[in-house]
Amino acid sequence: MCTIVPISLTVGANRIVPTIAIPHPLGNPNLDPVEEKALRRKLVEKALEALSTDVDGQEVFEAV
């Protein structure tokens, strides 16, 4: 899970989930805590989905 997807692609990560921002990849301080946690959950669920998916080489799984 990373914010700068081109870097993850360059270093060869196989399953990549783009995240929100560099200082808060799995959060957004502009949201209220409940919404923020829901956002985080959505990203993590996408990561679990990526782990359960067969991939060829490299694949980016967009959550938001």
Place this chain on the structure above:
Amino acid sequence: MSKKKVVHYINQFFAGIGGEEKADHEPEVREGVVGPGIGINAALGDDAEIVATVICGDTYFNEHMEDAEAAVLEMIEKYDPDLFIAGPAFNAGRYGVAAGAVTKAVGEKLGIPAVTAMYVENPGADMFKADAYIVNTGDSAATMGEAIPALTSLALKLLKGEEIGTPDEDNYMARGVRVNYFADDRGSKRAVDMLVKKLKGEEYETEYPMPAFDRVDPNPPVEDMTKAKIALVTSGGIVPKGNPDRIESSSASKYGKYDISGFDKLSEADHETAHGGHDPVYANEDPNRVLPVDVLRDLEKEGAIGELHQYFYSTVGNGTAVASAKKYAEEFAKELVEAGVDAVITTST
């Protein structure tokens, strides 16, 4: 005869605007030289001068790459420059990515000579060395004194349309371009000469360095997530409050292994970030924003995953050598396998 016009690109830090807290600075352009442009301008001598400096925050550029690149390009184009220079970015990752991206875009879209400079391990180097001239620098701004002459030397050659030598001769990163030439000796003789040197234990130089293929085949997917043991690993530097192992904020020389068995979520009271490469305030306020323990605990309780592994592994990715990162991962990957972990979520900032 008037001097050739150069436009220079730098980040918010070298422009003196600010550090991490200003990394979201939107693109702007200023007349003349700013920061390291002063030294570069002096080194350009009578041949050229920097007429404008484009400045952009590193985080802003990386989080809005398309828009930022377009905005920066428009600013550069207005000056109708003869040459473009970005950086030097040394080992600053976001800066290197921005400098590389803009240098490539200027070369392709404006069709003028363009050059940047950074340390070989900068992520921007691998990403852009095939598309842009990137001069080699040391890993920190402490080497600015050597970087400027190296950068301007290649820049002037490009400006004047002079023949560019090999990567070694002109100190830039190999772009994967193969140039044919007639050797004095035929191939068979050169091969035997090289073999004789090798047999004698003498130094020899390969004519074709093997590329470093660092690709890994993806592992097969997890079959049943409800039974899977998931572990968290991060380069975002999340550590117990007080950073007991003193993991460095940059160029980490170690990683930590931390127990989260008692935790339903992380909080400001018990954890913090050691990462020095971005504004730490959001990660310190709520460490779950980098290491999502809260959400994984919920998923564990709901049975969506089998188990959240009791240990997480953490280091700081900021400026940490690739070789070090590889070494740490090789070590703790063994522990993860022994602990029966089925899959790992790695988070980075």
